[in-house]
Amino acid sequence: MPLLPIITLPDEKTLRQVSKPVSMVDSNVKRRWDDMLETMYHAPGIGLAAIQIGVPERLLVLDLSKDGEPKTPLFVANPEITWESAAQSDYEEGCLSIPDYYEMVTRPAEIKLRYLDRQGEPQEIHATGLLATCLQHEIDHLNGILFIDHISRLKRERVLKKFQKAQKLGKL
Numbered sequence: 001m002p003l004l005p006i007i008t009l010p011d012e013k014t015l016r017q018v019s020k021p022v023s024m025v026d027s028n029v030k031r032r033w034d035d036m037l038e039t040m041y042h043a044p045g046i047g048l049a050a051i052q053i054g055v056p057e058r059l060l061v062l063d064l065s066k067d068g069e070p071k072t073p074l075f076v077a078n079p080e081i082t083w084e085s086a087a088q089s090d091y092e093e094g095c096l097s098i099p100d101y102y103e104m105v106t107r108p109a110e111i112k113l114r115y116l117d118r119q120g121e122p123q124e125i126h127a128t129g130l131l132a133t134c135l136q137h138e139i140d141h142l143n144g145i146l147f148i149d150h151i152s153r154l155k156r157e158r159v160l161k162k163f164q165k166a167q168k169l170g171k172l
């Protein structure tokens, strides 16, 4: 089961779930990561959390490589942010679960992240720039948080309503 459908708004019942840690990195986790990566590349996107394919496990994939460059996938299990910079940065975010909507989000500019890698080994990385932004966006998904939760209530409710209405009209 390689290419999987990506869950979008208005399915908050799924997207608001808090995902559970994996107990170990085994062949099932590796297959899940591989399916997620293929689905992410196809979308296309630069990150994907397992809940976006309906799986409430603390797994994510990410690849910031540019078109035509060698791919640089990052496989992450059970991530924990151990430090955030006081300095913030703004980035215009989008989300595969909120198609065709983009808005500026302010987040810590740098983070330290502890996680289990593809070999099940603990790693700690210092992330800056787009990597820091994208990791925080994906970790939010694991906690049932969407990037629209970081924007104004007026904008958030407008987006949620738009997706609810589209579904009622049979357009999703």
Ligand code: GNR
Binding pocket: 044, 045, 046, 047, 048, 049, 052, 091, 092, 093, 094, 095, 096, 097, 133, 134, 137, 138, 141
């Ligand atoms: O593909 C994606 N692009 C993106 C751009 C700015 C900030 C975050 C992201 S993540 C997003 C894919 C996605 O929805 N991951 O959860």
Ligand code: NI
Binding pocket: 094, 095, 096, 097, 137, 141
């Ligand atoms: Ni997203």
